Amino acid sequence: MHKKFKIMMAAVSLLSFSITADAAIALDRTRVIYTGNANSMSLTLSNDNAHNPYLAQSWLEDERGNKNNLPLVVTPALQRIEPSHRSMIRINPVSAAIGLPQDRESVFWLNVKEIPPKSERSNVMQIALQTRIKMFYRPTAIIPPKFSRWDDQLILTRTNKGYTVDNPTPYFMTIIAIRGADKDAGAKGFQSTMIAPKSSGHIDSEHFKEPHLTTINDFGGKPTLAFHCTGEICKAKKQ
Template identity: 45%
Template sequence: MLTNNRKFLLRFITSIMVMTIPAANAAVGLDRTRLIINGDKKSETLTITNHNKEAPYLAQSWVEDDSGKKLENEFIALPPLQRIEPNSKGQIKVQTMAGSSHPQDRESLYYFNVREIPPKSKKPNTLQIALQTRIKMFYRPEALKLASGDVPQTALTLRREGDRYRIINPTGYYITIVNMSANNAASNNDFKSVMIAPKSSEIVEMSAAKLGAQPVLTYINDWGGRPKLIFSCSGNACKVTEQKAG
C-alpha cells in the first residue's frame, strides 16, 4: 500500500510528464502555428480539431505572457472550456479586454495555450496524459497594420562583428529567423532559430566567413511560410537585395 508521501510523489511525477511530453501528437490540434491579434479588429478566431475518431475531448484555452503568467485582464479566450466531439471541429475566439493597454509603436508578445483533457478511462489505475499546445501570439497595433504586399522583414540589416553577424531589426515587428546559410548553399541543419524583438538586434552564433558576402536568412511570415532574404555585403554592412518565396 502506498504511503501518503509516495502517493504525493507519484502525482508530482505524473504532473511533470504531462507538462514535458511534446504536443506534436496531441489529439486536439490548432489550424495555425502562430496567432496575430490586429489592433483594428480586437479579436481573432481559431479553429481547433479533435483528430481522435472515437473519443470526445475537452479543450481548455488561455493566454499567457512571455514569462508564463496567465493573463486575465488583457485577453480572454472564449469559450475557456469546450467539448469537441470525435473527428470534429470547434472554434476559439481570442479578444482583447476592455481597458487593456499595449504599446502602439511595436508588437507585443504573448502565448496562446490549448490543453486537451481526455475522457475518463473506464479501466482502473490507468495513467492519462493531457497534452498542451502553446503557440506564439502577437498583438499588432493598428498603426502597424500591414497592407497587401508589405514585407517589413526586408528592412533587416546585418553588421559584421569579428567572425559573427549581428541581425538588426529596426521595425516594430517580431521577426523569427529559422535558418541562415551562404547563398546557393544547402540549409544549415545546425542553425538554432532566433526571434528578434522589435527595434533590437541579436548576434548569430555562426561563422561570418563561412556565410560569405551574400548571406541568406529564412524567416517565418504571418502564415507560417518560410521566405528567404538574400543579402549583399559591403565592408561590415549587409542589406537585403532579393526575396524568394518559401
C-alpha cells in the same frame, strides 16, 4: 531483498503500464496575428480522435508566463469537443488593451491543452498534450498592406561568433536559418531566434560571403532572402 532483484521487479512494474500520448486536439494555424482594428478573432479547434470526446483548455500568457490581468482573453476557457468534430475559441480584447504599445507589436503565447477521457482500461498512463503558439498583437497604426514583407529591412553586422541582427521594423522577426546560398544546408546547430521590434539580437553562425536568412512570415511561410555585404555590414539585396 537483493538489490538486483529489486531492479528487476521495478522494470516489470513499469512494463505493466501502457502509455497513451496520441494528440487529438489541433489548432487551425501555427501563429496568430491579432490586429488592433478587430473586435474579436475566432480560431478553429478540431478533435482528430474518431472515437472519444476531449476537453480543450485554452488560455493566454505573456512573455513572462503571466496568465492574469492580460489585455486579451480566450473564451471559452474550457470546452468539450466530440469525436471528429470542430469547435471555436474566440480572442477578445479587454480594456487593458488600450495600454499596449501602439507603435510596435506585442507578443503573447496561446496555449491549448487537451484533456483525454478517463481510460476504461487498467494500468494506463494518460498524458495531456499541450499546443503552444505565438500570438502577436498588431496595432492599427502599423497594419501593413496584405502580402507585405519586412525581412528586407534587417541589417546584419559580422561579429566574432556570428552576426548582430538589427530589426528597425515595428514587427517581431523570427530567424530560423542562415546559410551561404538559397539551397545550401543551414548553419550547423543554428538556434531559432526571435528579435523584438526596434531592437537587435545576436545569432551564432559561421560567416558567409552572402548570407541568406530564412524567416517566418504572417502565414507561417519560410521565405529566404539574400544579403550583400560591404565590409562588416550586410543588407538585403533588392528584389
